Amino acid sequence: MNYRHAFHAGNFADVTKHVLLVRILVHLLRKEAPFRVVDTHAGIGRYDLAGPEAKRTGEWQGGIGRLDAPFGDDVEALLAPYRAVLDATRERYGRTVYPGSPAIVRELIRPSDRAVFVERHPADADTLTGRFNATANAKVLRLDGWTALGALLPPKERRGLVLIDPPFEEPGETEHALARLAAAIRRWPTGIYALWYPIKRGPGMDGPLARFAASLGREALRLEVLVADPAGRAGLAGSGLLVVNPPWTLAEEAGTLLPALAARLAQEPGAGFRCEALRAAAGPAHR
Ligand SMILES: C[S@@+](CC[C@H](N)C(=O)[O-])C[C@H]1O[C@@H](n2cnc3c(N)ncnc32)[C@H](O)[C@@H]1O
Numbered sequence: 001m002n003y004r005h006a007f008h009a010g011n012f013a014d015v016t017k018h019v020l021l022v023r024i025l026v027h028l029l030r031k032e033a034p035f036r037v038v039d040t041h042a043g044i045g046r047y048d049l050a051g052p053e054a055k056r057t058g059e060w061q062g063g064i065g066r067l068d069a070p071f072g073d074d075v076e077a078l079l080a081p082y083r084a085v086l087d088a089t090r091e092r093y094g095r096t097v098y099p100g101s102p103a104i105v106r107e108l109i110r111p112s113d114r115a116v117f118v119e120r121h122p123a124d125a126d127t128l129t130g131r132f133n134a135t136a137n138a139k140v141l142r143l144d145g146w147t148a149l150g151a152l153l154p155p156k157e158r159r160g161l162v163l164i165d166p167p168f169e170e171p172g173e174t175e176h177a178l179a180r181l182a183a184a185i186r187r188w189p190t191g192i193y194a195l196w197y198p199i200k201r202g203p204g205m206d207g208p209l210a211r212f213a214a215s216l217g218r219e220a221l222r223l224e225v226l227v228a229d230p231a232g233r234a235g236l237a238g239s240g241l242l243v244v245n246p247p248w249t250l251a252e253e254a255g256t257l258l259p260a261l262a263a264r265l266a267q268e269p270g271a272g273f274r275c276e277a278l279r280a281a282a283g284p285a286h287r
Contacts, residue, residue: 003167004124009047010060010098012265013239015067016225017165017196018104019257020241020250022082024161024192025108027247034112036160036191038152040145041167042117043100044127046089050096062227064098066264075260078253081108101163102132102140111137114157118148146180154188162188165196174205178212185218185244192245199238201230209242213278220244220278223254225262229270240274251275 008014028035047053049060064086070076085107089099099107102117109115115138119125125142133140141148145166153162162184166177174197181195197205209222226238243250258273265271 003169004053004121005043005100005167006047006051006053007057008059009043009054009100010049010064011057012059012063012225012227012267013196013198013236014098015063015265016239016258016261017241018099018101019079019082019261020223020243020254021101021104021163021194022085022108023078023250023253023257024194024243024247025105026081027249028113028159028161028192029108029110031159033159034110034114034157036113036155036157037105037109037115038148038155038160038162039101039105039115039117039165040148040162041165042102042119042128042140043165044119044124045100045102045117045131046093047098047100048094048096049098060098062265062267071260071264074256078257101165102128102138106132106135106138109137113137114155115139116141116148116152118143118145118152120144146176149180149184150187153184153191158190161192161194163194163196168198174208178208181242181244182212182215185216189218190245192243192247195242195244197240197242198236199224199226199230199240200236201233204230205240209278212242216244216279218245221246221251221254222274222276222278223250223258224274225258225265226270226272226274227262227265228268232268232270237270242278251277 129140221243224240228237230237254275262273
């Protein structure tokens with residue numbers, strides 16, 4: 001268990017994931033009925049981009065560091081709640097602090113909604129508990145995120161989101177994650193599910209996602225931003241979010257947001273985006 005998110009916080013993958021996370025939460029907030037959020041791989045909730053870990057990689061400079069200049073009005077309208085969470089975090093904790101998924105969730109949910117943040121790393125779970133256990137509607141569990149999926153689903157609410165954001169450091173983690181996701185959907189079929197995945201050189205997600213989609217029998221979106229051509233790069237070239245039972249608004253919103261983010265976050269030729277309904281016939285490739 002070597003992965004520490006502090007080295008990567010605020011990078012292009014975090015920004016893409018968090019922008020989409022906020023859009024899903026905005027959708028859930030439109031209805032009065034309370035909802036549940038389960039964050040199975042939560043991290044420590046907020047990160048100091050001036051701290052030693054973030055400074056060592058400098059990854060945030062290619063992510064949140066590129067978002068200062070405004071986009072066009074249509075993009076800014078969709079980014080506004082994400083920017084509001086950034087502003088609130090910076091005001092409370094300092095200009096150099098970037099919010100992780102628990103901070104974003106806690107900032108946006110209402111007192112009637114509930115969130116559970118799961119983290120397995122002992123020190124990170126302690127940090128997260130110190131930061132997030134104080135509010136009545138948020139709970140931190142030091143637990144294996146995959147075990148939590150079995151234990152926490154279904155919640156009493158019909159609506160909600162399960163964010164699954166593993167580090168993908170073990171071989172075979174993609175197949176494992178998709179199998180656990182399928183089992184979770186069977187336990188709580190009405191929830192929205194968002195699984196983050198890395199895009200790197202190699203066999204990629206086409207095969208696993210096609211097999212997953214074939215057995216899914218429900219709607220799903222494949223949303224990706226590439227900052228480089230995976231074939232020409234040893235490290236992370238992009239990241240994706242597989243969203244099952246997506247809000248009906250998300251495909252259109254992603255169609256506005258992802259091209260703008262891909263253009264802004266691009267690092268090398270081959271950058272682009274994908275916004276594809278998984279059960280549809282072969283959609284557009286990366287552009
Ligand atoms: C990519 S980071 C999470 C980032 C966070 N979701 C965010 O968006 O701010 C992945 C986290 O999962 C934790 N982790 C790794 N394996 C885990 C497991 N089996 N169960 C729960 N957490 C795990 C790591 O310690 C790390 O903090």
